[in-house]
């Protein structure tokens with residue numbers, strides 16, 4: 001597929017962002033493309049709103065997996081694109097439109113240019129939540145076509161186009177979502193002494209949660225607690241009976257995750273006592289850290305560095321989460337960052353990745369996958 005065709009695909013996909021397990025139009029769009037390839041070259045199976053596409057090898061000894069996540073985010077787009085999201089309140093603000101397009105570029109190449117081994121493309125739903133990687137991997141199709149090696153990329157707005165960055169070992173953090181519901185006693189704004197105000201309790205709780213990273217986590221370790229959303233109350237002159245905090249926890253180890261959760265529970269319990277309220281904690285979905293297989297990552301970095309003109313950097317680990325962590329926990333593999341240079345970062349309403357990065361990824365991964373699939 002040529003550059004213009006891929007850019008059209010990216011823009012089409014950008015227009016139809018859908019959140020986890022709601023990617024119906026996205027799935028249909030991808031299936032329509034896959035239908036155009038000869039059935040004897042690519043076998044397609046759907047899984048929930050995701051897709052497995054197996055490109056047949058000529059004399060397969062193994063299967064190489066390539067995963068692209070397909071969901072968007074609940075963000076109101078603020079780019080100046082003339083191909084903005086047509087789904088109000090939703091946006092591809094994490095680059096999954098790029099990830100899918102690059103996978104299609106690779107798939108179309110290997111359909112037309114067969115290699116020895118099979119290549120399995122996994123178009124995976126719900127990376128942003130509640131997590132599609134683990135159940136997709138446990139599906140019957142994944143068991144039947146289980147890859148021997150798996151790889152995936154993520155766009156990086158901080159890096160210039162033409163740059164690839166990764167590292168052996170830990171790349172992305174352990175994550176856990178965090179939802180805390182507080183219930184007190186509402187009432188008239190002028191009679192606070194007869195109520196237990198959940199706006200005040202939730203503000204205090206947010207502030208206290210900040211002390212966990214600064215006071216309970218080893219300064220040489222790293223952790224993040226972000227509360228991204230607070231809701232509570234009804235109108236300005238009623239004291240709020242309910243409040244809800246929604247956030248996420250990131251740590252570099254499972255032990256730190258457990259410790260952070262213990263401290264959250266203790267602090268929430270303290271708020272219950274201090275503000276005479278009831279609290280319910282729900283950890284939502286949790287993602288396994290992304291731990292890159294050392295030998296494969298080093299081989300990949302050397303290979304790309306030697307066989308392309310692109311810059312290959314060793315980066316630091318990041319506190320981002322990725323359910324691809326489950327895949328590399330079970331299958332040897334790695335993930336890497338692809339430079340797409342944007343003034344606004346991931347999860348920002350103005351994210352505008354540079355589309356020339358699509359060709360960079362397609363070219364580099366055609367070379368790498370051909371090398372692995374012919375050896």
Ligand SMILES: CC(=O)N[C@@H](CCC[C@H](N)C(=O)O)C(=O)O
Pocket residue numbers: 094127128129154175176177247248249285287319320321322346
């Ligand atoms: C690459 C990326 O941005 N991934 C997301 C994964 C979110 C997992 C989950 N919903 C959570 O918030 O913990 C990220 O926010 O890092």
